[in-house]
Amino acid sequence: MHFPDYPFAPQRFEVRPGIAMSYLDEGPREGEVVVMLHGNPSWSYYWRHLVLGLREPAPGKAYRCIVPDHVGMGLSDKPDDARYRYTLQSRVDDLGALLDHLGIDGPLTLAVHDWGGMIGFGWALSHAAQVRRLILTNTAAFPLPAEKSMPWQLTFGRDLALGGALIRAFNLFAAGASRIGVARRMPADVRRAYVAPYDSWAHRIATLRFMQDIPLRAGDPAWALVEAAGRRLPEFADRPAFIGWGLQDFVFDHHCLDTFRRALPNARVQAYADAAHYVLEDKHEALVPMMRAFLDAHPLTGE
Numbered sequence: 001m002h003f004p005d006y007p008f009a010p011q012r013f014e015v016r017p018g019i020a021m022s023y024l025d026e027g028p029r030e031g032e033v034v035v036m037l038h039g040n041p042s043w044s045y046y047w048r049h050l051v052l053g054l055r056e057p058a059p060g061k062a063y064r065c066i067v068p069d070h071v072g073m074g075l076s077d078k079p080d081d082a083r084y085r086y087t088l089q090s091r092v093d094d095l096g097a098l099l100d101h102l103g104i105d106g107p108l109t110l111a112v113h114d115w116g117g118m119i120g121f122g123w124a125l126s127h128a129a130q131v132r133r134l135i136l137t138n139t140a141a142f143p144l145p146a147e148k149s150m151p152w153q154l155t156f157g158r159d160l161a162l163g164g165a166l167i168r169a170f171n172l173f174a175a176g177a178s179r180i181g182v183a184r185r186m187p188a189d190v191r192r193a194y195v196a197p198y199d200s201w202a203h204r205i206a207t208l209r210f211m212q213d214i215p216l217r218a219g220d221p222a223w224a225l226v227e228a229a230g231r232r233l234p235e236f237a238d239r240p241a242f243i244g245w246g247l248q249d250f251v252f253d254h255h256c257l258d259t260f261r262r263a264l265p266n267a268r269v270q271a272y273a274d275a276a277h278y279v280l281e282d283k284h285e286a287l288v289p290m291m292r293a294f295l296d297a298h299p300l301t302g303e
Contacts, residue, residue, distance in 0.1 A: 003193040006048050010075050013101050015094045019084060022075035023098060024067040027055035031064035032300045033104055037095070038067075039114020039139065040210035041174035042278070043074025045193055046113060049284035053292050060296050063109075068098055070119070072206025074197050086209030088222035091115075092122040107300045111135035111291075114252065114277070115210055118222070121229040124236075132300050134241040134267070135291055136260060137279050138252040142230025143215060143223070148255040158211045173207045174198045181277040183248050190281070233263040240298035241267035244287045246275030268294065 008024050015021040024044055034054060036047040044067040054063040069076040070091055071084055084090065099105075110131050112120040117139030124131045167173045178191040186194070198204045215222040241264045245257050257271065270290060275282035 001193075001196055002189075003045060003048075003196070004187070004189050005052065006045055006193065008048075008051070010044075010069075013098055015071065015097050016084070019071060019079050020077045021071060021094060021098060022069045024051060024065060025102065026051050026067075027062050027064040029064060031062050032295070033064045033066060033106070033108040034111055034135075034295070035095075035099070035104070035108055035120070036065060036067040036111040037113070037116030037120045038070070038073070039116050040073070041177050041198065041207040042114065042194060043069045043197055045074065046278065046280060047111070049280055049288050050111070050291060053288040054295070058292075060292075063295065066099070066102065066104065068095065069197075070094065070115075070206065072209070078203045078205060080202070080205065081209075086206060087213055088115075088118055088122060088215075088225050091119045092225065095119060095123045096127075106130065107132040109133040109135060109295065109300075111137075112139045112141075113137045113280070114139055117141040118226055118229065121233065122225045125225070125228055125232065128232075128235065131236065132239055133295065133298055134236060134239055134264070135294070136241065136243045136245075136267075137287075138246055138249050138256075138277050140252060140256050140259075141226075141233055142259055142263075143226055145255040145259055148253065158214055164208050164212070167208045167211075168201045168204045171195060171198050171204055171207075173211070174204070177277070181249075182281050183246065183274050183276045184282045186278075186281060230259075233260075237264050237266060240294070242291055242294040243267050243269045243271075244279055244283070244291070245269065245271040246277060246279035246282055247271055247273050248276035249279075251277065 010022045012020045038046045051065045072078045110120045121141035174195045178194045213222050215226045
């Protein structure tokens with residue numbers, strides 16, 4: 001299938017025995033590394049405009065962009081529960097395995113969206129020295145803020161058997177997100193690209209398992225990792241950080257943005273009242289040049 005503005009050649013890596021992860025490795029091998037992590041229910045397609053804006057010198061240096069599709073998502077394999085444990089810890093382990101496979105053991109930039117924040121900062125708990133710059137877009141790296149209630153749309157899939165069945169049967173989450181996750185209506189071919197990987201009951205397993213893994217209290221499988229990431233988030237306040245945010249996001253809303261502002265008080269924040277969850281869909285024309293300028297202004301060399 002043709003995916004608009006995605007002229008890449010995805011590669012594959014056997015991240016676990018018999019399970020392949022699809023990923024992009026774009027730009028010069030010697031370039032400064034930017035690791036981009038998507039969330040649910042998207043895939044590496046979310047980052048396409050930033051990859052296109054960074055992989056070539058325009059002007060200035062080019063960057064090496066590493067962009068995985070999490071297992072069960074995008075163009076990666078979609079194993080059943082018997083072959084893969086769909087938990088945050090599995091995602092963190094997979095990211096570590098991919099970076100080890102690629103020999104990425106030096107300084108890097110972590111760019112995250114949605115669940116990518118919890119995955120990226122979960123990995124950073126044991127690799128903090130490698131994370132030299134941050135790009136954050138509508139995400140979290142901490143438990144649900146105390147002042148925020150759990151959106152019913154997530155509770156519907158997380159806690160109700162009927163909700164889970166409807167998500168698996170009708171692709172409700174991916175299809176819905178492609179419509180309500182933007183303030184500027186997606187073109188039909190872009191919307192089809194977002195939902196294309198989730199074309200059957202079997203292939204929608206991860207979109208549901210991600211929802212079911214949302215940690216709300218101690219004892220939930222992902223709680224310890226997310227709580228630790230949130231507690232240690234202020235340790236990253238000395239790194240250059242760029243925050244691009246869509247304020248119409250009802251999940252990662254101003255409460256989440258405010259939490260990042262408090263933890264990373266020196267971050268540059270570009271927030272848009274007329275953008276939503278998929279902020280790089282709504283505002284990529286403005287954000288990609290800003291993100292590139294941010295990276296150019298804070299080189300890794302010599303840090």
